Amino acid sequence: MLRTSTTTVRNSTRLVRSFATVVDSTSGVKVAAIDNGQPTSAVTFLVKAGSRFENKPGVAHALKNFAFKSTNTRSALGTVRESELHGGVLTSSLSREHLALTAEFLRGDEECFVDVLASFITGARFARHELNELVLPVVEADSIAASNDPATKALEVAHTIAFRHGLGASLFAVQHPSFTIDDIKAFAASAFSSGNIAVIGTGIDQAKLSKLVEKSLGKIPSSSSAAASSTKYYGGQTRVESSSPLQTVFIGFGTTGAPLSDLAALASHISPESHVKWSKGISPISEATPAGTSVQAVYLPYSDATLLGVLIQGENAADVKTAAQAAVKVLKSRVSETDAKKAVAKAKFRAASEADSRDGVVSLLGNKIFSGADASVEAALSSFDAISSSSISSAASTLLKAKPTYVVVGDIAALPYADELGL
Amino acid sequence: MPIFGPLGPSLAGYVRSSKTLSSWLKPISLWYANLAGYRRIGLRYDDLLVEERDDVQKALGRLSTREAYDRAFRIKQASQASITHQDLPKDKWVTVSEDKRYLKPYVLEVAKEDLERQKWDNLTVSRHR
Numbered sequence: 206m207l208r209t210s211t212t213t214v215r216n217s218t219r220l221v222r223s224f225a226t227v228v229d230s231t232s233g234v235k236v237a238a239i240d241n242g243q244p245t246s247a248v249t250f251l252v253k254a255g256s257r258f259e260n261k262p263g264v265a266h267a268l269k270n271f272a273f274k275s276t277n278t279r280s281a282l283g284t285v286r287e288s289e290l291h292g293g294v295l296t297s298s299l300s301r302e303h304l305a306l307t308a309e310f311l312r313g314d315e316e317c318f319v320d321v322l323a324s325f326i327t328g329a330r331f332a333r334h335e336l337n338e339l340v341l342p343v344v345e346a347d348s349i350a351a352s353n354d355p356a357t358k359a360l361e362v363a364h365t366i367a368f369r370h371g372l373g374a375s376l377f378a379v380q381h382p383s384f385t386i387d388d389i390k391a392f393a394a395s396a397f398s399s400g401n402i403a404v405i406g407t408g409i410d411q412a413k414l415s416k417l418v419e420k421s422l423g424k425i426p427s428s429s430s431a432a433a434s435s436t437k438y439y440g441g442q443t444r445v446e447s448s449s450p451l452q453t454v455f456i457g458f459g460t461t462g463a464p465l466s467d468l469a470a471l472a473s474h475i476s477p478e479s480h481v482k483w484s485k486g487i488s489p490i491s492e493a494t495p496a497g498t499s500v501q502a503v504y505l506p507y508s509d510a511t512l513l514g515v516l517i518q519g520e521n522a523a524d525v526k527t528a529a530q531a532a533v534k535v536l537k538s539r540v541s542e543t544d545a546k547k548a549v550a551k552a553k554f555r556a557a558s559e560a561d562s563r564d565g566v567v568s569l570l571g572n573k574i575f576s577g578a579d580a581s582v583e584a585a586l587s588s589f590d591a592i593s594s595s596s597i598s599s600a601a602s603t604l605l606k607a608k609p610t611y612v613v614v615g616d617i618a619a620l621p622y623a624d625e626l627g628l
Numbered sequence: 629m630p631i632f633g634p635l636g637p638s639l640a641g642y643v644r645s646s647k648t649l650s651s652w653l654k655p656i657s658l659w660y661a662n663l664a665g666y667r668r669i670g671l672r673y674d675d676l677l678v679e680e681r682d683d684v685q686k687a688l689g690r691l692s693t694r695e696a697y698d699r700a701f702r703i704k705q706a707s708q709a710s711i712t713h714q715d716l717p718k719d720k721w722v723t724v725s726e727d728k729r730y731l732k733p734y735v736l737e738v739a740k741e742d743l744e745r746q747k748w749d750n751l752t753v754s755r756h757r
Contacts, residue, residue, distance in 0.1 A: 280741065286748040334690040 227580050228415055233399030233427050235574050236415045238406035239566060246408035247309040247563050250322045251571050253431045254396035255302040256374040263378025264392045265299060266347065270340045271389065272297035272306050273321070277328035281339065284321055293318055298564075301364070301372050302433075302507055303571055304396075309563070315409055315417060323421030326397050333386045341382075348377045355453040355614045356516055358445065360503070366441045367459045367512055367610040371434050398428035403574045407563050430575060436461050436510040440608030444617040452522045452615035454529050456536075456628065457503065457514025458604045464506030466552070466588040467600035468513050472504035473555060474548035474597065475515060475535055490515075493531030495524040500532055508572045513604065522619035526626070533626045537605065545594030553589040560585070634683055634739035635732070658724065667722040669709040670702050674731035683742060687734035695730055 227237045259265040273295050274281040288295050293310035295318075306325065308318035351357045365373040378384075402422070406414040438459040447453075460468070477500050479486035490500050498519030505512040515532045519525045540548070559565030560582040573580040611623040643649045661667070666676060677684060691699065709716055 280744055282741070282745055282748060286751075290753060333692070338689075 227574050227577070228411065232419065232423050232425055234418055234422050234425070235403040236406075236411070236418050237403065237570065237574050237580055238409050238411040238414045240408055240410060243408045244312065245309060246312050246315055246406065247307060248315065248319055248322060248409065248414065249405045249563075249567050250306040250326060251403045251405060251567060251574070252304045252306070252326070252396055253302065253401040253575065254304040254392070255300050256376050257301050257371040257433050258392075258396065258431055259374060260392050260395075261384045261388045262374065263344070263382045264384050264388050265304065265374075266376060266378040267336070267340055267344055267382070267384065267389050268393055268396075269297050269299040269304055270343045270347070271329065271331065271335070271393075272304075272325055274325075274335050274339060275330045275332060276324040277330065278324045279321070281335065287317070288321060291317055295321065299376055300568075301374070301376065305567055305571075307563075307567075312408065315413065319414070319417040320421055323418070326402065326422065327425060329393060331386055331390050331393065336386050336389070344378050344382065345380055348380050351377045352380075353449065355447055355449045355451050356518060358447065359453045359455040359516065359612045359614045362443060362445055362614070363455050363457050363514070363610050363612045364512065366443055366612065367438060367457065368436055368510065369439055372436050372507055372510055396431070398426045400428045400430040403571065405567055405570065405574065407566055433509075436507070438510065438607055440610045442609070442611035442613075442623050444613045444620070445615075446617050447614045449615060450520055451518045452520065452525045452620055453613070454517045454525055454620060455503070455514060455610070455612040455614075456517075456529065456533065456623075456626070457512050457610040457612075458607055459510060459512045459610060460604055460607065461510045463509065464511045465600055467592055467596050468511050468604065469504055469506070469556065470545070470548045470552040470589065470592050471540070471597050471601050471604070472502045472513055473551040474540055474544055475532065476502035476551075478502075488535070490528070490531045490535050494528040495519070495521070497521065498524045498528045500528050508576065512610070514610070522616055522621075526621040529621060529626050533628060536601070537627075540594050540597045540601065542594045545592070545597050548597065549589055549592045553586055556589070557582070557586055634735055635677065661724075661727070665715075666706075667727060668715040669706040670716050670720055670722055671706045672702065672722055672727050672730065674729050675699060675702055675706070677731060677735070683738040684731075684735055686738045687731060690734045690738075691731070699730075 227235050229235055254265055254268060256265040273284045276284075279287070284295070288308070288310075291310060291314045293308055293314060296305075296307045296309075298305045298307070306322050308322055310318045351361070361375050361377065365375065367373065399422070402425070404414065404418050404422075438461055440459065475488075475490065477486050477488040477491035477494065479491065485491045485494075494500055498517065498521070501516045501518075503512070503514045503516050515529075515536070517525050517528050517532060519528065556569065560569050566582075569582070569585055570580045573585070578584075609623060609628045611628060613620045643653055661673070666673070679685065679688060688696070688699075705716070715721075
């Protein structure tokens with residue numbers, strides 16, 4: 206009795222793996238899978254079709270909303286009804302670098318859902334009437350929602366100022382976009398080729414996923430990975446008038462090159478987020494922040510650049526100014542030994558807990574899978590071990606040498622200028 | 629080719645499939661279409677489709693900008709000709725080659741979508757094990 210139970214435990218631990226193995230399938234598509242033994246599976250087709258690669262402003266946003274519309278094998282309605290019958294969930298999401306098409310489903314349905322995802326890659330119809338009837342209304346609603354949210358607006362503008370082209374391209378189309386169906390077709394044709402696609406599975410066996418991908422993406426045009434124009438950091442400041450009740454200030458700094466773990470630690474050092482409920486926290490920023498004003502650290506790593514900063518929001522412009530001054534002071538001060546240890550632990554925990562979620566795995570490992578680096582959660586976490594207070598301080602001082610990216614959204618007459626905050 | 633389509637019952641498919649029948653009936657159909665007179669006031673056959681239907685309305689929405697503009701122009705021109713009780717000058721009549729079914733493919737597509745929705749709505753599900 207005892208013996209059988211120990212062998213079962215051993216077998217189950219053998220099955221459970223916390224790292225993804227990246228395999229180049231013969232079609233050239235990279236396939237990685239993590240199986241933690243959970244009852245559901247998810248497959249994400251990660252395509253290098255983010256807004257930095259788009260041929261016309263807003264095309265990537267339209268392509269994202271074209272996902273799961275009619276293809277050569279299924280109609281838009283058929284896709285939805287079929288996945289409903291299987292109890293699966295289909296989502297598409299867009300970042301500045303990647304378009305992620307995800308299907309979550311019960312174990313055993315992988316054949317159907319990999320086929321649904323692959324049929325969009327290999328045989329999307331891109332019908333003109335679907336653009337007008339189904340896609341554009343959603344694109345427009347997305348854009349309106351984004352432009353009404355001051356935080357999103359501030360980050361969009363900040364990216365444009367910080368990187369201008371490439372990463373500076375907005376995630377959202379303008380409200381009356383000028384692209385046509387042919388622009389979307391051309392963008393999809395250039396993006397949907399073997400070097401631009403990585404398939405990431407969670408809760409699914411690597412060999413099984415590779416076989417399914419091989420079957421469905423076998424005839425995809427082969428290409429090398431799309432090379433984005435190299436990113437350069439500019440910085441600058443701008444003020445955007447908005448009638449939103451939330452006064453918003455974004456102070457950011459950017460660097461180019463692969464993102465450093467030191468910057469992630471620096472971001473968690475600035476973050477005044479409280480560790481317990483109903484408490485303001487002990488960070489110097491949160492002590493100086495007036496009630497009703499929030500300060501969040503923003504850490505956005507990309508494959509060849511990082512944008513790090515703080516987003517301050519509040520209803521009163523004077524309070525926002527006070528909080529922003531405190532945040533700038535913390536940004537510019539030296540990081541002590543204890544603070545560094547705390548920040549590293551916080552950043553490492555954050556990365557580790559991100560790896561627990563499905564979206565987190567994709568965002569943590571996505572770039573590594575494309576670049577062919579060691580795509581395991583362990584490798585991503587071990588980079589935090591070498592960080593010391595001096596390495597954080599040196600990373601911070603090189604970061605702060607660059608010109609700041611300063612964006613104000615709201616009542617531009619009352620909100621502070623960059624020099625008033627000591628930038 | 630089904631007899632009952634979204635555009636009403638039609639034997640055209642059956643006639644077209646038979647060589648003898650089409651060689652007999654084609655001259656008659658051309659004569660009839662000319663006699664109907666819509667070409668003399670600058671209309672195409674698809675301008676006469678009953679448009680007070682949801683599927684045809686949807687199909688009209690799918691016309692390209694150019695096709696929609698041309699359709700509106702033809703209908704306006706025909707209304708004017710109808711008011712003045714006069715045909716257009718002969719050089720403006722629609723010829724047989726110009727009388728294309730520009731709307732029919734869209735109507736058929738919409739009908740196909742409606743049929744598919746009906747199919748999914750009335751599906752009985754059984755899972756294969």
